[in-house]
Amino acid sequence: MTSLAIELTEINKNFGEVCANKNVSLKIESGTIHGIIGENGAGKSTLMSILYGFYQADSGEIAVKEKPTVIRSAHDAILAGIGMVHQHFMLIDTFTVLENVVLGTETGFSLKESMQASARELRRIEKDYHLEVDINAVINTLPVGLQQRVEILKALYRGAEILILDEPTGVLTPQEADHLFRILDELREQGKTVIFITHKLREIMAITDNVSVMRQGEMVAHRSTSQTNREELAELMVGRKVLLRVEKAPAKTGRMELKVEHLNVTDDSGVHRVKDVCFEVHSGEIVGIAGVSGNGQSELMDVITGIKPLQNGQIQINDETITPALSADAAAMRRFGMAHVPEDRQRRGLVTSFSANENIILGYHKDPAYNGFIEMDRNAIIQSCKKQMKHFDVRPGNPFLRTSLFSGGNQQKLVVARELERDPSLLVVGQPTRGVDIGAIEFIHRQIIAMRDAGKAVLLISVELDEILSLSDRILVMFDGQIMGEILAKDANEREIGLLMAGVRKEAA
Amino acid sequence: MNERRTETLVVTLVTFTNLFIAFFISGVVIWALGEDPWFALKTLLYGAFGYDEALGYTLYYTTNFIFTGLAFAIGFHCGLFNIGAEGQAYIGGLAVGLICLWLENWPLWLVFPLAVSASIIFGGIWGAIPGYLKGKRGSHEVVTTIMFNFIASVIMVDLLSHVLRPDGQMSPESRDFAERVWVPQMHEIFEWFGIQITQTPLNGTFFFALLCLILVWRFIWYTRWGYEIRTVGTNDTAAVYAGISVSRNIILAMALCGGLAGFVGINEIMGSSHRIMLNFQAGIGFTGIAVSLIGRNHPLGILLAALLFGILYQGGAELSFEVQAIDRHLVVLIQGLVILFAGALEHLFRPQIEQFVRIITNVEKTEQAVSPTVNN
Numbered sequence: 001m002t003s004l005a006i007e008l009t010e011i012n013k014n015f016g017e018v019c020a021n022k023n024v025s026l027k028i029e030s031g032t033i034h035g036i037i038g039e040n041g042a043g044k045s046t047l048m049s050i051l052y053g054f055y056q057a058d059s060g061e062i063a064v065k066e067k068p069t070v071i072r073s074a075h076d077a078i079l080a081g082i083g084m085v086h087q088h089f090m091l092i093d094t095f096t097v098l099e100n101v102v103l104g105t106e107t108g109f110s111l112k113e114s115m116q117a118s119a120r121e122l123r124r125i126e127k128d129y130h131l132e133v134d135i136n137a138v139i140n141t142l143p144v145g146l147q148q149r150v151e152i153l154k155a156l157y158r159g160a161e162i163l164i165l166d167e168p169t170g171v172l173t174p175q176e177a178d179h180l181f182r183i184l185d186e187l188r189e190q191g192k193t194v195i196f197i198t199h200k201l202r203e204i205m206a207i208t209d210n211v212s213v214m215r216q217g218e219m220v221a222h223r224s225t226s227q228t229n230r231e232e233l234a235e236l237m238v239g240r241k242v243l244l245r246v247e248k249a250p251a252k253t254g255r256m257e258l259k260v261e262h263l264n265v266t267d268d269s270g271v272h273r274v275k276d277v278c279f280e281v282h283s284g285e286i287v288g289i290a291g292v293s294g295n296g297q298s299e300l301m302d303v304i305t306g307i308k309p310l311q312n313g314q315i316q317i318n319d320e321t322i323t324p325a326l327s328a329d330a331a332a333m334r335r336f337g338m339a340h341v342p343e344d345r346q347r348r349g350l351v352t353s354f355s356a357n358e359n360i361i362l363g364y365h366k367d368p369a370y371n372g373f374i375e376m377d378r379n380a381i382i383q384s385c386k387k388q389m390k391h392f393d394v395r396p397g398n399p400f401l402r403t404s405l406f407s408g409g410n411q412q413k414l415v416v417a418r419e420l421e422r423d424p425s426l427l428v429v430g431q432p433t434r435g436v437d438i439g440a441i442e443f444i445h446r447q448i449i450a451m452r453d454a455g456k457a458v459l460l461i462s463v464e465l466d467e468i469l470s471l472s473d474r475i476l477v478m479f480d481g482q483i484m485g486e487i488l489a490k491d492a493n494e495r496e497i498g499l500l501m502a503g504v505r506k507e508a509a
Numbered sequence: 510m511n512e513r514r515t516e517t518l519v520v521t522l523v524t525f526t527n528l529f530i531a532f533f534i535s536g537v538v539i540w541a542l543g544e545d546p547w548f549a550l551k552t553l554l555y556g557a558f559g560y561d562e563a564l565g566y567t568l569y570y571t572t573n574f575i576f577t578g579l580a581f582a583i584g585f586h587c588g589l590f591n592i593g594a595e596g597q598a599y600i601g602g603l604a605v606g607l608i609c610l611w612l613e614n615w616p617l618w619l620v621f622p623l624a625v626s627a628s629i630i631f632g633g634i635w636g637a638i639p640g641y642l643k644g645k646r647g648s649h650e651v652v653t654t655i656m657f658n659f660i661a662s663v664i665m666v667d668l669l670s671h672v673l674r675p676d677g678q679m680s681p682e683s684r685d686f687a688e689r690v691w692v693p694q695m696h697e698i699f700e701w702f703g704i705q706i707t708q709t710p711l712n713g714t715f716f717f718a719l720l721c722l723i724l725v726w727r728f729i730w731y732t733r734w735g736y737e738i739r740t741v742g743t744n745d746t747a748a749v750y751a752g753i754s755v756s757r758n759i760i761l762a763m764a765l766c767g768g769l770a771g772f773v774g775i776n777e778i779m780g781s782s783h784r785i786m787l788n789f790q791a792g793i794g795f796t797g798i799a800v801s802l803i804g805r806n807h808p809l810g811i812l813l814a815a816l817l818f819g820i821l822y823q824g825g826a827e828l829s830f831e832v833q834a835i836d837r838h839l840v841v842l843i844q845g846l847v848i849l850f851a852g853a854l855e856h857l858f859r860p861q862i863e864q865f866v867r868i869i870t871n872v873e874k875t876e877q878a879v880s881p882t883v884n885n
Contacts, residue, residue, distance in 0.1 A: 305750075348746050349750065
């Protein structure tokens with residue numbers, strides 16, 4: 001029997017009245033990759049924060065390498081041999097790789113001396129684990145995949161035996177993710193223990209030896225990965241059966257609702273973000289735009305939805321041609337029959353300090369139905385809010401509650417409710433399920449399909465390839481501001497799209 | 510709903526704790542000067558409320574602070590830090606004065622609304638220019654409004670010493686307005702009902718200020734425009750998404766701020782001095798910032814905070830008369846401490862008070878859980 005790297009016993013943690021971890025026990029064997037899976041808000045991150053010393057558990061015990069250990073701070077965790085790779089990298093963009101790795105561990109009086117020693121040590125680690133990165137490269141010149149590697153190096157440099165990776169694949173292309181998995185394999189072979197936190201079932205099946213499932217703050221199951229399957233895990237996560245594939249009838253396409261021709265976007269700093277993009281979206285179909293985040297999708301969406309001005313090229317919505325004078329006016333786009341579920345609901349789609357009923361009118365506050373002669377018609381707004389909350393299953397169904405107090409999934413349902421209730425002819429959706437739990441994902445996906453089946457045109461922009469694959473009728477792949485190719489969803493496979501996302505055209509592959 | 514009640518409780522406790530500390534430290538200073546802090550407090554309160562003349566002055570100052578407090582609050586809801594109420598009040602007051610000089614043969618019921626409109630237009634323009642610079646050109650409103658205070662000041666000095674000053678008069682002031690365009694003094698209004706009170710500068714503008722409080726409250730929370738202003742102020746990214754023009758709302762909010770600040774002129778010029786004077790607005794605009802911040806930018810809070818500063822102004826003056834060791838400067842110190850603790854160090858004790866409130870509300874809950882039949 002192998003030894004245990006981590007043993008957590010009866011961990012409890014409450015935040016006010018919210019119970020984030022309830023009697024959580026977990027055993028992680030040395031030299032394995034252990035997945036922890038659960039929906040957003042299931043308590044995975046809290047548990048890891050306790051292990052890494054960001055929070056103190058209210059009760060319970062932690063044993064590292066079979067020795068009871070008290071972890072009060074990240075420093076204690078590092079001493080105990082635990083390293084963490086955060087979801088959002090903790091790197092200083094303008095420092096070099098070496099400077100970032102050394103940061104906080106400098107010794108002696110002269111920085112130069114300790115840097116030289118560190119550089120030798122870092123090169124040795126790179127070689128041992130096949131984690132080659134140019135140690136003198138400045139962080140912001142490195143692609144995301146390499147930045148993540150620097151995070152891993154940072155942990156190893158600090159002597160980590162146990163590595164925690166929090167949602168590490170969120171920002172990676174499928175190929176980059178595969179590369180990460182090879183690195184993790186390598187680490188396992190060298191005897192390191194990896195704790196892999198994710199909400200993606202595919203990754204659990206691909207890389208882990210064992211998996212623990214969390215739901216609503218509790219540890220609900222431990223499985224050996226080889227003895228479970230995606231369906232079982234999904235059911236354990238959500239607590240009921242879920243359909244992983246969205247059922248949908250073949251598309252019945254009709255008239256053209258959106259036409260984009262030779263669109264170019266240059267951002268404020270002069271970077272050419274969108275390059276000569278052309279496409280059409282017809283009623284009754286979902287066109288998905290796939291791509292790693294930051295390849296021009298957001299800028300494309302901003303221009304189409306009237307957030308940013310049209311500089312160059314042509315956009316036609318319904319029968320309206322959008323001239324530069326008409327562009328950058330989201331209210332005009334709404335008048336032309338466009339609804340917009342933005343990528344970033346917290347910053348753009350909602351005013352989170354407003355109550356739910358104030359957010360349900362955002363963008364539609366001039367609607368005569370919501371207005372009296374001078375003042376707004378509060379009653380009508382609240383009734384409409386209640387109706388939409390019921391229709392879209394927003395919980396709790398309280399129109400007076402401050403929006404920031406709703407969960408991510410319910411906030412998103414509030415946005416989707418507002419935009420879909422308007423019966424638009426064209427729906428533009430960005431990252432509809434980012435940070436949303438599985439139950440709400442299923443619901444939102446069904447709503448988007450229902451829109452398509454009701455004869456609306458849908459443009460879907462998402463970095464979740466699974467989402468693009470399961471919803472779209474046609475898929476466009478964006479890389480470096482260009483459309484790399486168009487694929488019919490029924491012929492699509494992940495490998496082909498992955499290559500396009502990485503900028504490799506079909507002929508070249 | 511419960512969450513909102515807890516928040517209100519926290520805010521109220523925080524404000525009162527801060528005021529208590531400000532007064533406590535003032536008391537320590539007075540004690541160190543060899544005077545009795547209790548006596549000082551009593552003198553201050555008596556000087557502010559003790560007799561009808563004192564109360565009249567207190568409410569007269571309060572009226573000014575309501576206007577400038579509201580002028581700051583509207584900007585604040587739009588995410589702006591308007592420190593130009595001083596200049597806006599000055600220019601608004603000029604408009605009031607010009608109307609009174611020009612139309613002095615007209616009846617008051619015609620002149621009053623015209624003066625109000627004129628002060629909205631002048632003060633509004635004085636606010637809208639920094640608003641335009643902010644909305645369209647991105648110049649920071651703190652910098653531009655403070656510059657506009659100086660510009661207003663220079664313009665007024667020039668107008669009062671060269672244009673508006675009657676020949677043969679030494680002081681830089683306009684001539685007096687005809688009595689028929691004066692806003693009725695409060696003692697006159699009371700006389701209509703047969704009640705005798707002492708004459709003070711307090712005049713009918715006080716009621717107009719109360720009306721403004723109500724109008725601003727309804728405006729910010731119940732109208733489309735108020736909704737747009739609050740959206741721009743809390744999250745301008747969401748405003749753009751919603752098709753709300755950020756620059757237009759900034760300009761309009763600043764114009765409204767200026768208009769409200771201009772009403773100081775109604776109280777000061779049309780209601781009290783009855784001529785345009787130099788620096789009639791001195792300090793009122795700046796105090797409005799403190800009033801609005803302490804009142805949490807809500808009209809009800811602004812009313813209470815304006816009253817507090819009215820008390821400090823009037824009671825403080827009385828205090829420096831009555832008590833030997835206390836002069837004008839100490840009164841400024843007390844006002845400064847109130848601004849320091851209730852404005853700048855607002856959140857100093859918030860964590861502790863939040864915890865305290867959480868504990869007492871939890872106690873309530875467990876009590877309810879233990880005895881559910883008690884309050885049915």
